[in-house]
């Protein structure tokens with residue numbers, strides 16, 4: 001088997017824009033008028049009151065439009081029909097915003113669905129690791145029939161039939177169908193790069209995969225429903241804002257209803273004043289009241305709210321991040337602390353044996369033999385690399401001894417090894433126990449078993465660690481004597497490039513980066529310095545990682561965690577934003593609430609920016625919406641009652657042509673502003689790295705003031721145009 005190629009290298013600072021693949025399609029945020037046109041049928045379907053009822057502001061607007069339609073039919077007037085048309089347009093524009101946001105995902109969902117081809121799976125029955133070919137049977141089944149824990153074999157040229165973890169073998173895999181990245185990636189048994197995704201293609205070698213999905217619940221299925229926004233749940237923030245909008249709508253509804261007697265009263269008055277006939281015609285009072293209500297309720301934000309949320313998710317998908325919950329996207333906007341796993345996240349994650357260092361009088365051969373023997377059943381990449389290194393360097397072909405009890409690696413013990421029974425066929429055939437692992441764990445094991453730890457171990461460990469390598473101490477215990485240290489294996493890994501600049505950027509955004517690793521403090525420090533993180537936690541067990549997150553959260557911080565390993569899973573689940581590397585294990589991907597298809601730890605910067613932008617866009621458009629409703633109040637009220645209550649003339653600052661033109665202009669503005677703001681809702685307001693608070697305040701001011709001033713100018717302008725083009729208004 002060929003030596004595994006390094007994981008694809010990928011500059012961390014730039015995304016290859018426009019690279020092929022399903023996730024990079026429409027230019028981010030740009031709204032092409034054709035998109036609006038194509039989304040129109042979907043927008044019209046959304047007029048169905050049952051669907052619209054989920055959006056209370058627009059639901060009330062639709063009821064209003066239905067009412068004025070009835071009134072316009074009963075008492076036909078140009079004014080009545082114009083208002084009715086613009087009220088319906090208001091609802092259609094709001095639906096259009098949501099439909100356009102959804103349509104961007106739909107195109108991608110179609111591409112993905114095309115990939116969900118029915119493949120044939122080669123299911124293994126009765127298979128055991130290392131089993132010979134006669135001991136199990138292979139059967140062909142449709143990929144759709146695979147269940148969790150089924151075992152399948154996939155060979156070069158075949159499609160992986162379902163999501164799962166590699167449990168035997170190493171293969172290079174083409175994941176471009178999912179990630180849009182054409183360079184093949186390595187997937188291998190045992191380590192943190194074991195997850196494979198259904199629909200990807202094995203390019204070389206042969207792997208056995210344990211299926212981790214139930215039918216219909218694959219990664220691809222989840223990705224499809226995600227990009228379609230099919231079962232998008234409202235986030236807690238959205239629900240809170242929605243509640244506020246409902247309350248405002250209710251208050252204005254009551255306010256407008258209580259105007260009804262006043263309106264009737266003023267109608268009697270106005271009937272006496274022959275110059276203001278317009279508002280006294282039959283049916284007009286109802287139309288005016290509905291117009292007033294629709295202008296006062298927060299239609300702008302009510303119409304754009306859901307599009308803002310969908311667009312935020314969509315922006316993530318365009319950067320190859322799949323967010324499983326909208327809540328996580330919002331939390332990302334407020335993150336203060338970022339924890340990163342070392343191996344596989346900050347480094348490429350293929351730790352390989354590169355040297356052996358003996359202590360005291362131990363011979364290199366003896367250390368090599370012990371290291372290889374203790375690794376024979378160690379299916380981690382580290383374990384396999386040790387066997388391969390010893391074979392290549394010493395020509396030693398370690399064979400599986402008859403009676404061996406394997407001790408598998410665990411992140412908690414940080415050791416692995418084997419207990420060998422006496423074997424006369426070997427030169428050193430006595431029974432013995434071998435261990436390899438983190439130096440502190442192995443040293444403790446040696447002491448527990450009657451041995452002493454030589455000073456030379458510390459020297460070797462420091463030497464390896466100082467270079468950023470991972471030292472694995474190797475020790476043995478003969479049946480009749482104390483345990484002793486044999487030496488150290490140097491495992492090398494490579495730090496991903498470009499991290500330093502990106503972590504500096506995070507610092508500017510007010511986010512502290514902390515590397516957490518199971519490795520020793522010296523290695524951790526070397527890698528932390530090289531990568532430029534703010535802080536690190538070494539010799540961390542999965543429990544330590546979890547505890548660190550809980551501690552940060554107890555201090556009121558929102559925590560993001562990026563990781564790839566099964567041992568990161570509890571922490572990924574606990575974090576407010578848990579980003580799993582796509583190269584990682586299924587456990588990690590299931591625990592987190594986001595998956596980065598590019599496995600780029602600095603992607604969190606984009607995620608945070610998108611989260612902040614989402615929060616700011618929503619805040620800004622809410623401020624704008626409420627401010628411009630206030631302005632409309634000044635346009636309509638004086639127009640309605642100015643003739644009856646001359647005192648109202650004081651607030652009639654707009655001096656619009658006539659009561660009817662004033663009301664029509666306000667309704668037109670109210671509808672058009674939704675359409676005008678669709679691109680902004682989809683693209684998000686401009687974002688520059690700086691603290692979220694000051695940004696939010698600044699935007700609230702800009703959009704609040706803008707929302708207050710703009711309607712005065714725009715309504716005045718529309719009024720002039722209306723009078724110009726529609727005589728008799």
Ligand SMILES: Nc1ncnc2c1ncn2[C@@H]1O[C@H](COP(=O)(O)OP(=O)(O)OP(=O)(O)O)[C@@H](O)[C@H]1O
Nearest residue numbers: 341342343380409411414415416437438517518519
């Ligand atoms: N196959 C193995 N056999 C024995 N010991 C190992 C093996 N792999 C790793 N170790 C030791 O256990 C320690 C913890 O490894 P683990 O992969 O759990 O780290 P981690 O917590 O995921 O942190 P990171 O991935 O950031 O390095 C390693 O630093 C190493 O000393």
Ligand SMILES: [K+]
Nearest residue numbers: 294295297299
């Ligand atoms: K409004």
Ligand SMILES: [Mg+2]
Nearest residue numbers: 192341343565
């Ligand atoms: Mg790890």
